[in-house]
Amino acid sequence: MVRTFLARGLLVGLLAGLIAGTFAFAFGEPRVDAAIALEEAAAQAEAPEPAAEEAGHSHGEEAEVSRPAQKAGLFLATGLYGLAVGGVFALVFAGLRGRVGPRSDGLLALAAAGTAFVAVILVPFVKYPANPPAVGDPDTINSRTVLYLVMILVGLAATAIAVATARRVTADPWARWVAAVIGFLVPVGAAWALLPTVDEVADGFPATLLWEFRLASIGTQLVFWAAFGVLFGWVSERAARRTSDVPLSATAPS
Amino acid sequence: MSGLTTPSTIPFPRLRPWLLAVPVLLLVAYLVLMDNGAVSQTGAFLHELMHDGRHLLGVPCH
Numbered sequence: 001m002v003r004t005f006l007a008r009g010l011l012v013g014l015l016a017g018l019i020a021g022t023f024a025f026a027f028g029e030p031r032v033d034a035a036i037a038l039e040e041a042a043a044q045a046e047a048p049e050p051a052a053e054e055a056g057h058s059h060g061e062e063a064e065v066s067r068p069a070q071k072a073g074l075f076l077a078t079g080l081y082g083l084a085v086g087g088v089f090a091l092v093f094a095g096l097r098g099r100v101g102p103r104s105d106g107l108l109a110l111a112a113a114g115t116a117f118v119a120v121i122l123v124p125f126v127k128y129p130a131n132p133p134a135v136g137d138p139d140t141i142n143s144r145t146v147l148y149l150v151m152i153l154v155g156l157a158a159t160a161i162a163v164a165t166a167r168r169v170t171a172d173p174w175a176r177w178v179a180a181v182i183g184f185l186v187p188v189g190a191a192w193a194l195l196p197t198v199d200e201v202a203d204g205f206p207a208t209l210l211w212e213f214r215l216a217s218i219g220t221q222l223v224f225w226a227a228f229g230v231l232f233g234w235v236s237e238r239a240a241r242r243t244s245d246v247p248l249s250a251t252a253p254s
Numbered sequence: 255m256s257g258l259t260t261p262s263t264i265p266f267p268r269l270r271p272w273l274l275a276v277p278v279l280l281l282v283a284y285l286v287l288m289d290n291g292a293v294s295q296t297g298a299f300l301h302e303l304m305h306d307g308r309h310l311l312g313v314p315c316h
Contacts, residue, residue, distance in 0.1 A: 001264060001268075002264060002268060002269055002272045003272070006275060010313065019261050021307070024306070024307070024311075028310040029306065029308075032309060032310070033307055058256070064299055064302045065296055065303050065305070066300035068304065070302065070303065070305050070306050071306060072309065073302075073303040073304055073305065073306060073307065074306040074307045075301065075307075076304065076305020076307070077287075077303075077304040077306070077308065077311070078286075078310075078311065079287050080282055080283075080286045081280065081283060081286050081287065081311060083279075083308065084261040084279040084280070084283040084286070085279075085283065087275060087279040087281075088276055088279050088280070088283075089267070090277065091272055091273065091276060093267055094269060094272075095263050095264070095266070096263075097263065097264060098262060098263030098264075099263055102285075121280060121312065123281035124312075125312055128314070129312070130309065130310070130311075131314070132309060133305075133309060133316075136314065136315070138316045141290075141315075141316055142315060144314040145288060145313070145314050148313060148314050155299040157274060213309075216310060216311070217311070217312045219309050219310060220310045220311060220312075221311065230302065237279070248269070252258075
């Protein structure tokens, strides 16, 4: 039974990743291209300065992978990302089932995917939003990556706190929801306020392009989690209806 | 939430062996989203190939 969930998560994740990749290709790639064009123009203008070499990253000199290949790589990246995330989601889902959240597989899938989007994507995004090429100092990539991972952990911990808090409230459902939201927002808000701010947008980088890129980036994740939640829920609901519970493995994709 | 069971709960002992998949899956996610050659030993290749995906999935890329 766990095997069925895992296989389902991997397949649905791969599919949702490719759907998100299509969105990213249509709405994100034009902004990535525009940012790279700006970056190359800036690098050329500053070429005589020795600092420019450091500021320009691998696109320029190394360019091991051409732009068309990087656009194909986009689908590889989102597909593999979906596969990995979908697999982890499925195992968490198998653990939550019947213990936490809605009693229907379909609703649980939607609720868990929505929660995952908020906790793992939106919470870090608000503090450390996505940046297009040309924004961000390569020298700080390690600290920024660590901070980003810390925000993900904060989001996950806040989710656990929210669930635990809500469970203690035995009053009406509204009080539970209020408890859950407070339990979630207090640690998240504290982390937003206390963790260091990263501001590495160069003077003169077009604000509109930055905004459009960030919108496309969060949109890509939204498309992924929406597609994943709906598809995972749909497949799980169908499987649960076809076989009332135990012999789920009979319907497993082989 | 009292334990009325509609979808059957999977006992943790049955779940535990499958948790071994988690590190493997996280490794895949790491290679896609963050590795710059330290683990994959391919230098900047993986970074460059996954480049647009990293940016658009929202992780710090460079």
